Amino acid sequence: MxxxxxxxxxxxxxxxxxxxxxxxxxxxxxxxxxxxxxxxxxxxxxxxxxxxxxxxxxxxxxxxxxxxxxxxxxxxxxxxxxxxxxxxxxxxxxxxxxxxxxxxxxxxxxxxxxxxxxxxxxxxxxxxxxxxxxxxxxxxxxxxxxTHYTLSLPSIEVVVNRSDFSRVFVKEQKEGIETIHVLDLYHSLKRTENNQYDIVYKxxxxxxxxxxxxxxxxxxxxxxxxxxxxxxxxxxxxxxxxxx
Ligand SMILES: C[S@@+](CC[C@H](N)C(=O)[O-])C[C@H]1O[C@@H](n2cnc3c(N)ncnc32)[C@H](O)[C@@H]1O
The missing domain is CATH 3.40.50.150 (Vaccinia Virus protein VP39)
Incomplete structure (x- = not known):
């Protein structure tokens, strides 16, 4: 695995x-x-x-x-x-x-x-x-x-919102599977970098x-x-x- x-x-x-x-x-x-x-x-x-x-x-x-x-x-x-x-x-x-x-x-x-x-x-x-x-x-x-409720929410959600860093979830649902694309955006003088992690859930x-x-x-x-x-x-x- x-x-x-x-x-x-x-x-x-x-x-x-x-x-x-x-x-x-x-x-x-x-x-x-x-x-x-x-x-x-x-x-x-x-x-x-x-x-x-x-x-x-x-x-x-x-x-x-x-x-x-x-x-x-x-x-x-x-x-x-x-x-x-x-x-x-x-x-x-x-x-x-x-x-x-x-x-x-x-x-x-x-x-x-x-x-x-x-x-x-x-x-x-x-x-x-x-x-x-x-x-x-x-x-x-x-x-x-x-939950039933969170599955009905808009597919883009800002989950961390700081002056130097944002974490955004972009969610997709298909055939009983939810994929969460985690987008990490570093935007400070010290660190400018974008990363994506894809988490797949039943x-x-x-x-x-x-x-x-x-x-x-x-x-x-x-x-x-x-x-x-x-x-x-x-x-x-x-x-x-x-x-x-
Ligand atoms: C969303 S994170 C939650 C971590 C922690 N419980 C928390 O509250 O922050 C999911 C965790 O499940 C672990 N995990 C996924 N599949 C697993 C498995 N088959 N056996 C043990 N851990 C697993 C991942 O490695 C990860 O650390």
Whole structure:
């Protein structure tokens, strides 16, 4: 499998520094983890480490894995700079049991990471692998920005707008696949450069999650439309799955 983040990794954090995660997301995890008595967490698509840092700050025992060596390299650097010692491993989330023999109270796969898998078969393999690493009574959490509502928005979106840098998403949809062309435009005296990264996602919505998670053996499946835990509907700006 190709590492789609091989070069994007090194500029990924133009979204924001990993310690500057949104307050609402932090409150969501704090409440959920306290309700479900979660103490140990595997972030199986940890990217540059933002949720590992957030959860470690909450006092949880966290470990992170990702398919991309480049993302892991950036995560290691970010976490070291924040004085966090968090175990990281290269691992495809379809085969977590190859690296992790232990189980966790929660497995998380956040910010539109699972939809990188483009077939039902691969998705099911990944969800079963995630389930295999969750303790009895534990929880799986998936989050994504693709929703019925966001799919209806104009195809061009400015997601970072600074005086020295702009990140623009140009989105296309075809036959159940969404391609996001990420255009990074550096426009300062120090750096003038344009880069394009193309991210391809399978469009997975609430009904698909119910079907896939049930097939993978999950019994309780809740789908929220935002971090305030209001139920997902056609106007939601986020899709958050909590499955047990
Ligand atoms: C959009 S990024 C999100 C990263 C991070 N979760 C965040 O919130 O910033 C998606 C991540 O999923 C990872 N990924 C994609 N396919 C994967 C796979 N099969 N196994 C493990 N990680 C994968 C990518 O390498 C990338 O780091």
């Amino acid at each position: 190709e590492d789609k983040y091989r070069t994007f990794a090194y500029d990924y954090d133009e979204f924001g520094r990993i310690e500057e995660y949104l307050g609402a997301e932090k409150v969501f995890f704090q409440q959920l983890f306290s309700e479900k008595q979660v103490r140990t967490v595997l972030d199986c698509a940890c990217g540059t480490g933002q949720h590992l840092y957030m959860m470690s700050e909450m006092g949880l025992e966290v470990v992170g894995s990702d398919y991309s060596e480049a993302m892991l390299e950036v995560a290691a650097k970010n976490l070291a700079a924040l004085k966090k010692e968090i175990p990281l491993a290269q691992c495809d989330f379809r085969y977590l049991e190859k690296i992790y023999k232990e189980k966790f109270d929660a497995v998380v796969c956040l910010t539109t990471a699972l939809p990188h898998l483009l077939s039902e078969h691969e998705l099911l393999t990944a969800l079963k692998s995630m389930k295999s690493r969750i303790n009895d009574g534990g929880v799986l959490i998936l989050t994504q920005g693709t 469009i997975i919505l609430d009904e698909d999650y119910h079907r896939l998670l049930t097939a993978a053996g999950f019994e309780s499946i809740e789908i929220y439309g935002d971090y305030d835990r209001k139920p997902y509907d056609k106007e939601s700006i986020r899709l958050i799955v909590v499955a047990q």
